Amino acid sequence: MLGLDDIRAAHRRIEPHIRRTPVVSCPAIDALLDAAVFFKCENLQEAGAFKSRGACNVVFSLADAEAARGVVTHSSGNHAAALARAARRRGIPALIVMPENARPMKVDKVRRYGGQITFCKPTLADRERTAARIIQETGATLVHPYDDRRIITGQATAALELLEEVPDLDLVMAPVGGGGLLAGTATAAKEMRPSITVWGAEPTGADDAYRSWKSGTLVPSVNPHTIADGLLTSLGQHNFPIIRARVDDILLVNDPMILDTVHLLHNQADLVVEPSGAVPLAALRENDVALHGKRIGIILSGGNVAIDELPGTVE
Amino acid sequence: MLGLDDIRAAHRRIEPHIRRTPVVSCPAIDALLDAAVFFKCENLQEAGAFKSRGACNVVFSLADAEAARGVVTHSSGNHAAALARAARRRGIPALIVMPENARPMKVDKVRRYGGQITFCKPTLADRERTAARIIQETGATLVHPYDDRRIITGQATAALELLEEVPDLDLVMAPVGGGGLLAGTATAAKEMRPSITVWGAEPTGADDAYRSWKSGTLVPSVNPHTIADGLLTSLGQHNFPIIRARVDDILLVNDPMILDTVHLLHNQADLVVEPSGAVPLAALRENDVALHGKRIGIILSGGNVAIDELPGTVE
Numbered sequence: 149m150l151g152l153d154d155i156r157a158a159h160r161r162i163e164p165h166i167r168r169t170p171v172v173s174c175p176a177i178d179a180l181l182d183a184a185v186f187f188k189c190e191n192l193q194e195a196g197a198f199k200s201r202g203a204c205n206v207v208f209s210l211a212d213a214e215a216a217r218g219v220v221t222h223s224s225g226n227h228a229a230a231l232a233r234a235a236r237r238r239g240i241p242a243l244i245v246m247p248e249n250a251r252p253m254k255v256d257k258v259r260r261y262g263g264q265i266t267f268c269k270p271t272l273a274d275r276e277r278t279a280a281r282i283i284q285e286t287g288a289t290l291v292h293p294y295d296d297r298r299i300i301t302g303q304a305t306a307a308l309e310l311l312e313e314v315p316d317l318d319l320v321m322a323p324v325g326g327g328g329l330l331a332g333t334a335t336a337a338k339e340m341r342p343s344i345t346v347w348g349a350e351p352t353g354a355d356d357a358y359r360s361w362k363s364g365t366l367v368p369s370v371n372p373h374t375i376a377d378g379l380l381t382s383l384g385q386h387n388f389p390i391i392r393a394r395v396d397d398i399l400l401v402n403d404p405m406i407l408d409t410v411h412l413l414h415n416q417a418d419l420v421v422e423p424s425g426a427v428p429l430a431a432l433r434e435n436d437v438a439l440h441g442k443r444i445g446i447i448l449s450g451g452n453v454a455i456d457e458l459p460g461t462v463e
Numbered sequence: 464m465l466g467l468d469d470i471r472a473a474h475r476r477i478e479p480h481i482r483r484t485p486v487v488s489c490p491a492i493d494a495l496l497d498a499a500v501f502f503k504c505e506n507l508q509e510a511g512a513f514k515s516r517g518a519c520n521v522v523f524s525l526a527d528a529e530a531a532r533g534v535v536t537h538s539s540g541n542h543a544a545a546l547a548r549a550a551r552r553r554g555i556p557a558l559i560v561m562p563e564n565a566r567p568m569k570v571d572k573v574r575r576y577g578g579q580i581t582f583c584k585p586t587l588a589d590r591e592r593t594a595a596r597i598i599q600e601t602g603a604t605l606v607h608p609y610d611d612r613r614i615i616t617g618q619a620t621a622a623l624e625l626l627e628e629v630p631d632l633d634l635v636m637a638p639v640g641g642g643g644l645l646a647g648t649a650t651a652a653k654e655m656r657p658s659i660t661v662w663g664a665e666p667t668g669a670d671d672a673y674r675s676w677k678s679g680t681l682v683p684s685v686n687p688h689t690i691a692d693g694l695l696t697s698l699g700q701h702n703f704p705i706i707r708a709r710v711d712d713i714l715l716v717n718d719p720m721i722l723d724t725v726h727l728l729h730n731q732a733d734l735v736v737e738p739s740g741a742v743p744l745a746a747l748r749e750n751d752v753a754l755h756g757k758r759i760g761i762i763l764s765g766g767n768v769a770i771d772e773l774p775g776t777v778e
Contacts, residue, residue: 167485167487169485170482170484170485170507172482172507175575175576176571176572176575179575191733192485192487192733192734196733253730256491257491260490260491260494261490411769411770411771414735414769414770415568415768415769415770418506418507418511418735418766418767419735420729420733420734420735451733452733453730454726454729454730455726455729455730455770456726
């Protein structure tokens with residue numbers, strides 16, 4: 149099982165390569181929830197998301213010979229940009245497989261960090277096939293976006309920093325897609341403060357982590373549909389047992405409240421947060437949970453959303 | 464003349480009451496300008512703008528007896544919220560005069576920080592008359608939003624922190640409306656690093672500081688019109704000589720580029736910045752200035768803008 153020593157070691161490893169993101173609060177949101185909420189602003193992390201933590205932890209863990217052959221991934225999202233950036237900082241190739249229909253903004257971002265892109269058909273089978281071919285040709289190391297112990301340990305450093313800054317939290321929350329962030333957050337939080345409550349939050353339209361956690365069996369995500377596109381992936385096999393052991397509950401929330409919360413964070417807290425990152429706060433707003441006077445830490449997982457991509461709010 | 468000792472004293476005074484805002488950079492914007500840009504994120508400052516610095520400096524400078532009678536202002540913008548917040552932290556009344564047509568979001572914000580609002584007609588004459596009446600009745604201290612030595616010194620602490628974090632800047636920029644932020648920024652920057660260049664930036668539709676600086680005579684703002692509504696005010700009498708002495712140039716920029724830059728900062732840097740705060744970066748984009756390889760600090764003066772308030776971009 150991962151422990152605090154692993155997380156502290158990862159933090160020392162990645163510290164020169166990531167940003168110590170600010171923790172901010174917002175009186176309007178505190179009033180709305182009747183609680184004190186501390187946002188860990190991973191939306192202001194390098195490359196726009198917490199993904200830089202895990203990616204740097206893997207890239208800077210590799211032995212020199214292994215690193216020299218480069219790293220590969222077939223994520224089209226924040227992980228790809230974070231991995232490209234981490235690889236460039238180490239001076240090694242980042243070979244990124246992206247579907248040919250990936251959004252130009254995402255493609256540009258990976259290129260800007262020096263990633264070498266290979267386009268493939270927009271199916272998981274073709275992504276995996278293309279990545280496998282590249283690995284065979286180059287000997288590069290595959291870096292999974294979430295289902296990897298080094299990734300989990302890296303992502304855990306966000307909660308480590310949050311609890312260093314605000315040690316007396318009653319509750320900490322993170323969104324859950326593949327589960328790397330939630331598994332890491334839960335590990336760091338429970339190790340640093342055993343009395344703390346840890347909740348995951350997930351869109352109702354992609355509730356495989358909720359169903360897995362409730363049933364005790366890993367349930368794959370089937371036809372997920374949500375505006376929180378960073379949370380479409382199925383829960384990872386390495387993350388599931390950690391989440392089962394360390395997470396106290398998983399809250400669900402519907403898309404209209406997620407979108408409304410993106411607007412709330414923009415308008416009241418001056419924070420750009422992608423829908424996936426707004427899911428924990430949205431879940432607190434939608435579910436009838438008693439929060440009176442509680443001190444709540446929330447990992448705002450990422451920015452990376454354009455104004456024009458946001459449909460109008462219901463507010 | 465204000466000096467670095469005054470600014471450091473102000474910083475010590477306000478440090479417990481403000482946020483040390485992060486300095487962030489954005490590879491996409493660096494590539495666009497062919498320069499290294501460091502954004503001092505006062506959009507993430509308490510109450511959403513640098514105004515908290517000056518307001519706290521005044522409020523915590525007052526003698527106990529004076530403070531006990533409260534503070535007054537007739538700003539309807541960020542200064543009002545900042546002053547209400549500062550007063551509440553000191554446990555004294557904040558008496559805020561606001562025009563009856565002020566936006567509900569701004570009114571709510573002042574109320575949330577405990578400000579006691581008196582509404583008046585939306586004319587400068589009625590604002591001043593109402594504030595004068597309150598002062599006569601209560602003996603409270605008027606806190607001008609920008610034309611006050613203690614305000615200038617407080618606003619200067621943003622540049623102080625920026626240069627502590629990034630000492631080797633070639634250029635530092637701030638927007639100019641009443642001139643408190645620019646005067647403070649120029650003083651801190653030139654005192655800490657005499658070789659630095661300091662530029663102001665102003666909307667073309669409210670170019671009184673530009674014309675005053677060029678002509679050497681304080682030119683009042685007449686019928687200003689710009690989306691950057693924080694910069695509509697005329698340059699203050701205390702600020703003008705400081706800006707004349709310390710600022711190397713003032714750049715102008717038109718509203719479409721200001722709006723486009725609000726979108727750019729949102730979409731590429733995950734930063735919510737109100738139009739006034741986007742003016743320096745917009746001015747660099749619009750004017751044909753040689754920036755190759757330069758290290759540039761920009762004070763992002765405030766957030767405080769709702770998504771729905773932003774007209775569509777030309778981008």
